[in-house]
Amino acid sequence: MRNKKLLVIRILLAIGTVVSLYFVPWILVWTWLQPLPNTIQEQVEETLGYGFGGAIVYVDKAGEEPALYSAGFKDSYNNVPVDPNALFKIASISKLYVAVAITKLVNENRLNLDTTLAYYFPELVGRIEYADRITLRLMVQHRSGIPNFTDQPRFWEDPPSSTQGALELVFDLPGEFEPGEGYVYSNTNYLLLKELISKTIGYNYFQYIKEEILTPLKLTNTFGSLSEVNLDDVMSGYYVGYESDLKTEDQGMLATAQDVGIFLRALNDGSMFKKGEQEIYSSIYVYEHTGLVPGYQSIAKYHKDIDAVVIQFTNTTNFSGYNWNLSEISYSRVVKILRKN
Template identity: 50%
Template structure:
């Protein structure tokens, strides 16, 4: 058999070494150690080990091909009462909510009630003088985070310790700011985009987009454990949420607005995500529109909660991971854990 070129053989040797070095230099050392440690024999063992890395509780949902879903949990739902983590608990899914907003947008575009080429100034003329380039920012750019509009959570004065209780209050932190770039010239994730989309949906529908999502997305999929915001939820069913360096429970902290207010169980998110990916949620026209404007997976992060929702086509598997800890190095840790779970699934 012909040998690979010398340079190729050298690269095969040094590239793993470079990867290891990068982990030690840039990743938090605990996450680096976890990344390098041998894989356990099961997902449950991985979750049990994950709790050692400053995480309070973790829930994982796995649904592969036509198989029944699998549920895993470790740690605490409430660390003060030592209530064990429950894989069916409700969770603040934060920016995973954007998938539902994008799906609703695609449906309304297909119904010709919205146009992706309609401008922000046309849809929300009352805000045209408060957003730079409003005359040329389109709905498509808002959905795709290509508007250049300032992200309201990046405002240094944003009150993380006293969160606004109405989306209009959130929006104020994104208005009257210089554009980050000219419309469609670059990409920058901005929660303000989705607050504005929520307003556009409300104005177009003549009623709350929350109702539209419930009637046209949640109900057809039979999702009874998904809610548009905290006001719809029995607080006792919601997981506690914690942030490293803060002692209190963050589950009563308000989260409003189309950028990330939804609450759901891991199973409901998994059911939605599979339907979004396999085309059973949207009709052919809607699916084509959605595919042209947004992604089919998402992560979420708000104080006290971090989440990952992804479909892995190579193994036809949906994996949802909820962690009720934020802050510190917790996000890097959650990403490493998720990656290890995927490796375990590939070994089946």
């Protein structure tokens, strides 16, 4: 059933790519030109007009109490209003947590940024090109050249159910480039990094994230997988053109907007780091991220000029090709309102 779902979504993605080549994105132009609302709540409500079923925005601006804004539905099929404290699939925002975990292990001298993939995983020599030249640093920075397993056609046709299965999708493929000579965003890098964390500490990587990041920050609404939560607490996810609710698909970490916001504030102000860690982190990864999996889009950024963390969740993705752009426009309008006020 899961394979059929992902195959249908892949077909819709292909159709959307073709359609987008032939039509001017007037909806983007129109959205940009609309007068800016006076309040963030009004903008969040306007987001529903862009084709999203539900939206959550968390704002933590210095000198003000953090605030949550929401509109639309948590479950559109059953007319359940959006819950601003609902759990959401944060997708690639989770890479920030993994990068922090790597930083802490490096600071503890349990990992070395300049040691190679071949050293940490000798079994991958001959299966991943340049394994003897790809360093831990290059993997964190997406400069390893390792192909992205989610870009492989077989990922959609027959989705792997294990880490080994995902890795087999890229085994024996040529590297995208020689290590350090380019940049290609690759989920395979972070799949391997999570495996490396688990191998180094001797237990599951997410437990380490919980011990070293979540617990110190008192983040009790961040989880490693769907199996750890009550499904009723999860915001539904929809793909336009496909009828089923995608929230039953396990797609990695889940968190509330508030938990992500607290984490991002601590990441940017350095309060989550021990001595020496922030210098390491700053040398290897970014301080903001976005996330996208079928049914779920998320943006997590810190805006230094106004000292504000802004998190946005939207629970509908669309084959038209402009859905992501619309979420970014809505996000930028929220930030403009903050700056204006």
